[in-house]
Amino acid sequence: MKIRLIDIEDTRNPVVNQILGELDRKKNEAASTGNEELANDCWRELEALKVNIKYIEAFEKIKSKRYRDAWIDLERCEIDVNSIKINSDSGFFIASRCHFIEKQVPKWQSLYPYCLFISPGFKVGYYTCRICNHRIRPRSRCSHIKGKIYNGELCVHEAHDVEMLEISLVRNPVQKYSVAHNDETLDFSLINYLSDFLDNAFENWEAHWTRMSFPMERFSRVDPGSDCPCKSGKKFEECCINEKEISIPHVDFEFFKKIPDEKTRVRFPY
Ligand SMILES: [Zn+2]
Ligand SMILES: [Zn+2]
Incomplete structure (x- = not known):
């Protein structure tokens, strides 16, 4: 159907x-x-x-x-x-x-502006195969491969006797569920800007990450003690403050439909 x-x-x-x-x-x-x-x-x-x-x-x-x-x-x-x-x-x-x-x-x-994640560390007693219940040991594995399906069921290895060891903050977690940020303090303008153009989830679009240079005058409102617009991670006063221009990260969105011209001009975030 x-x-x-x-x-x-x-x-x-x-x-x-x-x-x-x-x-x-x-x-x-x-x-x-x-x-x-x-x-x-x-x-x-x-x-x-x-x-x-x-x-x-x-x-x-x-x-x-x-x-x-x-x-x-x-x-x-x-x-x-x-x-x-x-x-x-x-x-x-x-x-x-x-x-x-x-x-x-x-x-x-x-x-997304997310870059830090909470990653729990576990000590696992033993694993079993979900398909055949076999207890997996270094020298004793069953014939099922993790991630494959058997008879309509996904083979996963289930952990038993799990002990939580520690919690760490990481940049590239195995799974990205646990975001270590408060959304209120973050800037979602990129994703907001993009989604305004899209009518449904299956419209195609591309994002091209580039850099664009702007003359120093444009950054006159940036506080010297805040993060440098070049995103080096240093403070503005310790980084580009004496340059003639600053190169900042920029995203070019590509759409596969006509976008009104007035909406396509470059948005300057400072
Ligand atoms: Zn098995
Ligand atoms: Zn800089």
């Missing part, structure tokens, strides 16, 4: 829920009768549909300026789309829009 799935209203269509339920039922039935190929096909369809919905929800949250909530959804999309990629061919991956989502998520993430 073909359904329209572009806007948040589409995701609330009762037919979408029906399809999700039907796929899940078919998957379980195929798994219980040992039809692994069908069970895996159902898993793929189900996960691809869910990730499409999640991506539309993330876009909706960005549009309504709920940036932190959208961030969580984008991270979920990143993880799930990766699972689908490992378990599907490129034809399915592209046709189900997973390829598009995989390509767009890191671009959205790059526009």
